[in-house]
Amino acid sequence: MSVELEMITCRELVELVTAYIEDALGPADQARFEHHLAICEPCVAYVEQIRLTIAASGAIGDEQLDPEAREELLAAFSDWKRAA
Amino acid sequence: MEVFVLEPLLPLPPREKRKDGAMAWLRDRIGGEGKERADSAEVDLVTRLRAGDETAFAELIDRYGATMLRVARLHVRDRAVAEEVVQETWLAVLNGIERFEGRSSLKTWLFRILSNRAKTRGEREGRSIPFSAIAATDAAAGGEAAVDADRFQGVDAQQWPYHWSAPPRAWTQERALERETLGVVKEAISELPDTQREVIRLRDVEGWSADEVADALEISDVNQRVLLHRARSRVRAALESYLDPEPELT
Numbered sequence: 001m002s003v004e005l006e007m008i009t010c011r012e013l014v015e016l017v018t019a020y021i022e023d024a025l026g027p028a029d030q031a032r033f034e035h036h037l038a039i040c041e042p043c044v045a046y047v048e049q050i051r052l053t054i055a056a057s058g059a060i061g062d063e064q065l066d067p068e069a070r071e072e073l074l075a076a077f078s079d080w081k082r083a084a
Numbered sequence: 085m086e087v088f089v090l091e092p093l094l095p096l097p098p099r100e101k102r103k104d105g106a107m108a109w110l111r112d113r114i115g116g117e118g119k120e121r122a123d124s125a126e127v128d129l130v131t132r133l134r135a136g137d138e139t140a141f142a143e144l145i146d147r148y149g150a151t152m153l154r155v156a157r158l159h160v161r162d163r164a165v166a167e168e169v170v171q172e173t174w175l176a177v178l179n180g181i182e183r184f185e186g187r188s189s190l191k192t193w194l195f196r197i198l199s200n201r202a203k204t205r206g207e208r209e210g211r212s213i214p215f216s217a218i219a220a221t222d223a224a225a226g227g228e229a230a231v232d233a234d235r236f237q238g239v240d241a242q243q244w245p246y247h248w249s250a251p252p253r254a255w256t257q258e259r260a261l262e263r264e265t266l267g268v269v270k271e272a273i274s275e276l277p278d279t280q281r282e283v284i285r286l287r288d289v290e291g292w293s294a295d296e297v298a299d300a301l302e303i304s305d306v307n308q309r310v311l312l313h314r315a316r317s318r319v320r321a322a323l324e325s326y327l328d329p330e331p332e333l334t
Contacts, residue, residue: 009246014230018313022294024305042251046231049252052260053320056269057288059261065149069167070142073149076171077141080178084136 008032013043017050126190133181152198158215159202169205173198195300216302219279223307230317250331259327272322276315284315
């Protein structure tokens with residue numbers, strides 16, 4: 001037995017991709033999304049691009065506190081410890 | 085009756101195995117995000133902090149210090165005031181560490197204290213609209229499309245309405261993660277509207293979970309997701325114009 005699913009379009013898929021990745025689609029929309037991916041190579045490429053975008057953002061490196069601010073906080077810690 | 089089966093381009097996962105999110109199978113396939121640190125490391129930090137261990141404190145400020153300053157500045161304009169808020173937060177954390185029960189993560193607790201203090205200072209400074217309200221307004225405003233409409237066929241296309249007319253093409257992981265490419269990503273993120281930029285920084289650059297971000301920024305899950313979606317879509321578009329500037333029409 002099969003259930004007739006209404007197809008989503010590519011233009012819709014690109015708007016659902018974040019909800020999909022976040023696991024925030026309802027079961028029906030998730031099934032439509034995955035069904036679309038199973039038959040649409042460009043949309044697979046799109047989802048992979050998003051995946052690589054996430055990976056690239058994760059690779060740009062965290063900001064670091066500037067050394068002066070860091071020293072100030074460490075000094076504050078010493079004060080706190082002495083007072084404790 | 086003839087049954088023809090479309091070969092999936094990616095192996096679809098068995099449905100019951102996806103407790104860790106719909107995307108897990110795709111992540112597994114190409115190597116995951118997973119920057120979050122284990123809780124056992126936090127328990128150890130708390131113990132050392134209680135014992136007055138300076139290296140534990142240094143670890144914490146290296147981990148969260150820059151982010152705290154940035155989050156504080158979402159609420160207060162002045163950098164010096166934001167630095168004060170961060171200092172006060174650390175003192176509150178140190179003074180409260182004995183009572184910290186670990187019901188939330190240390191990070192969540194830390195950023196709750198920070199947000200509360202920064203918000204109060206922001207109100208006192210006369211910043212009239214709180215960040216969470218700006219985020220809600222931004223998220224509710226009709227967003228731009230994730231991908232330009234001219235990349236798709238029209239509704240009256242003969243075969244596939246709204247199918248790609250200029251389909252995206254695969255990037256290699258190597259090129260996507262090259263130093264020059266990362267420069268493009270950095271710039272694209274820096275050009276985002278404030279609310280989108282902060283959400284993508286915390287989520288994707290620093291690897292926070294959705295809940296952690298919604299909690300620290302005091303925004304709803306939905307708004308968190310909407311802002312993340314717009315931010316990622318824009319950064320992807322910037323990457324594409326760098327990596328593959330002229331997708332062909334099909």
